Amino acid sequence: MDKSPPLSMAPAEGVPLYQQVANELIAAIRAGTYPVGSLLPTENELCDRFAVSRYTVREALRQLTKLGLVSRRQGSGTQVAAAAPAPAYSQSMRSLSELFQYAQETVYTIDRVDRVTADEELAFVLGGRPGRAWLRLEGVRRGRDGRPICRTLVYVHPDYAAIEAEVRGHHGPIYQLIEARCGVTVREVRQEIAAEPMGREVAERLGQKPGACALRIVRRYVGDNDKPVEVSINHHPAEGFSYTMRLKREELG
Amino acid sequence: MDKSPPLSMAPAEGVPLYQQVANELIAAIRAGTYPVGSLLPTENELCDRFAVSRYTVREALRQLTKLGLVSRRQGSGTQVAAAAPAPAYSQSMRSLSELFQYAQETVYTIDRVDRVTADEELAFVLGGRPGRAWLRLEGVRRGRDGRPICRTLVYVHPDYAAIEAEVRGHHGPIYQLIEARCGVTVREVRQEIAAEPMGREVAERLGQKPGACALRIVRRYVGDNDKPVEVSINHHPAEGFSYTMRLKREELG
DNA sequence: TCGTAAAATATGTCCGGACAAATTTTCCAC
DNA sequence: GTGGAAAATTTGTCCGGACATATTTTACGA
Numbered sequence: 001m002d003k004s005p006p007l008s009m010a011p012a013e014g015v016p017l018y019q020q021v022a023n024e025l026i027a028a029i030r031a032g033t034y035p036v037g038s039l040l041p042t043e044n045e046l047c048d049r050f051a052v053s054r055y056t057v058r059e060a061l062r063q064l065t066k067l068g069l070v071s072r073r074q075g076s077g078t079q080v081a082a083a084a085p086a087p088a089y090s091q092s093m094r095s096l097s098e099l100f101q102y103a104q105e106t107v108y109t110i111d112r113v114d115r116v117t118a119d120e121e122l123a124f125v126l127g128g129r130p131g132r133a134w135l136r137l138e139g140v141r142r143g144r145d146g147r148p149i150c151r152t153l154v155y156v157h158p159d160y161a162a163i164e165a166e167v168r169g170h171h172g173p174i175y176q177l178i179e180a181r182c183g184v185t186v187r188e189v190r191q192e193i194a195a196e197p198m199g200r201e202v203a204e205r206l207g208q209k210p211g212a213c214a215l216r217i218v219r220r221y222v223g224d225n226d227k228p229v230e231v232s233i234n235h236h237p238a239e240g241f242s243y244t245m246r247l248k249r250e251e252l253g
Numbered sequence: 254m255d256k257s258p259p260l261s262m263a264p265a266e267g268v269p270l271y272q273q274v275a276n277e278l279i280a281a282i283r284a285g286t287y288p289v290g291s292l293l294p295t296e297n298e299l300c301d302r303f304a305v306s307r308y309t310v311r312e313a314l315r316q317l318t319k320l321g322l323v324s325r326r327q328g329s330g331t332q333v334a335a336a337a338p339a340p341a342y343s344q345s346m347r348s349l350s351e352l353f354q355y356a357q358e359t360v361y362t363i364d365r366v367d368r369v370t371a372d373e374e375l376a377f378v379l380g381g382r383p384g385r386a387w388l389r390l391e392g393v394r395r396g397r398d399g400r401p402i403c404r405t406l407v408y409v410h411p412d413y414a415a416i417e418a419e420v421r422g423h424h425g426p427i428y429q430l431i432e433a434r435c436g437v438t439v440r441e442v443r444q445e446i447a448a449e450p451m452g453r454e455v456a457e458r459l460g461q462k463p464g465a466c467a468l469r470i471v472r473r474y475v476g477d478n479d480k481p482v483e484v485s486i487n488h489h490p491a492e493g494f495s496y497t498m499r500l501k502r503e504e505l506g
Numbered sequence: 507t508c509g510t511a512a513a514a515t516a517t518g519t520c521c522g523g524a525c526a527a528a529t530t531t532t533c534c535a536c
Numbered sequence: 537g538t539g540g541a542a543a544a545t546t547t548g549t550c551c552g553g554a555c556a557t558a559t560t561t562t563a564c565g566a
Binding site: 089090091092093096099185186187188189190191192193194195196197213214215216236238241242243244245246247248249250 | 346446494502503
Binding site for chain 4: 016018054075076077
């Protein structure tokens with residue numbers, strides 16, 4: 001039952017002990033010695049096995065926890081959660097405002113605010129139930145030269161429609177107004193990007209011809225338990241607008 | 254110079270000491286007591302001030318480090334890196350293959366492999382110098398029904414063009430072949446999404462009419478020191494293809 | 507055999523100490 | 537005044553120990 005040989009200090013000059021212990025444990029997990037779901041040896045067992053202090057073992061296990069390989073429970077033990085380290089590439093942003101990607105100052109004008117009862121089709125798009133009355137905001141965003149760069153339709157979940165009185169005076173993203181006024185936290189945003197020829201109404205708003213190419217971005221803001229909070233449907237003229245993102249590789253450790 | 258009063262144990266029953274110390278330090282940073290760029294008191298000073306052990310101070314500072322509020326340097330001290338916690342929303346993926354977003358089995362056919370010398374304009378697009386010969390791969394990806402869903406142009410940096418002999422036999426993403434054969438690590442991917450009417454050649458490959466709407470996705474894979482590794486230019490017909498992403502809110506602590 | 511309480515086990519918190527390594531400050535010579 | 541070496545300082549690693557808390561196992565009684 002000796003699953004890991006005692007640590008040899010020689011081959012890893014300058015590498016902290018805890019990292020060496022961690023490396024050995026990672027290798028053992030990867031090799032299947034400790035399958036996903038099983039328990040690692042206890043801290044005390046690892047102390048004996050590697051001839052190191054409990055502090056060192058705990059630091060090593062902290063590394064493994066950080067990598068998402070194990071989960072630790074007081075009184076229970078250290079369970080293998082995954083056989084390989086956590087996600088490799090990621091994109092982060094400090095605020096969802098960075099989603100909007102307007103390179104310059106823009107002006108947003110709300111053209112219409114009303115309530116719309118969702119039929120089957122719209123309810124499907126919005127992720128709600130048919131028959132409910134969503135708050136709807138229609139507007140256009142313009143660049144400094146006054147050219148329209150985005151036509152938006154924002155739908156606010158019926159439970160949060162009380163923000164209606166404030167939307168015209170609000171200058172930030174709608175989801176933030178909902179968060180502030182209704183005590184909601186947007187847990188996730190799902191964004192869908194596609195190209196499509198413009199319908200007549202959109203074309204008209206953007207000063208384009210019907211059938212011209214548009215980039216359509218649908219954003220669904222959801223709160224706890226995947227409850228829809230807001231859905232915005234945005235159309236950008238193809239010319240002069242593109243959506244960029246950067247994914248960086250996460251370094252291990 | 255007493256910037257934080259000694260810790261009072263009473264008001265935070267059940268909260269570990271180190272978390273209480275961390276909370277106080279976070280509050281002080283937020284309040285501007287320690288501006289971004291300045292040094293926090295030393296570990297020993299914090300031990301005296303909070304009347305706790307060095308272990309407890311270090312655990313507290315580990316919390317702050319984890320939040321991205323401070324950076325620590327042996328011999329130097331603990332510097333305030335930010336006044337507010339780290340990025341709030343993120344998207345992660347285990348592999349860049351998840352970027353490709355083909356919902357079903359697809360078949361990729363390479364139609365042409367050649368070398369193209371980049372002129373000023375192409376060099377700008379590719380992020381390299383004019384005059385160099387990039388390896389170019391042109392192909393079409395089809396769904397199970399044989400309908401073309403993506404026309405791709407892949408440009409491989411001249412330094413890695415040696416993969417040419419293997420590309421036709423390779424069934425995964427090109428960047429992975431480059432990584433495996435040339436000892437390169439893709440550090441970041443920059444992706445740019447836009448809508449545009451199809452040119453004649455693209456339309457032909459996708460079985461569409463010139464001028465039909467397409468979603469264009471340009472991906473730039475870069476390695477160390479921002480060196481370009483691969484650039485792929487993909488055109489999808491508007492109909493039936495959309496690009497989705499999910500951003501999740503990161504919980505603090 | 508089942509349920510409950512007690513005991514044992516395993517991780518979490520916290521203390522004190524020592525030595526190592528990296529950085530900053532001080533001191534001295536030119 | 538400047539440069540280099542030595543000393544001091546600050547964080548990083550590692551040890552040992554103790555107590556607390558959460559979970560699991562064992563023992564006992566009905």
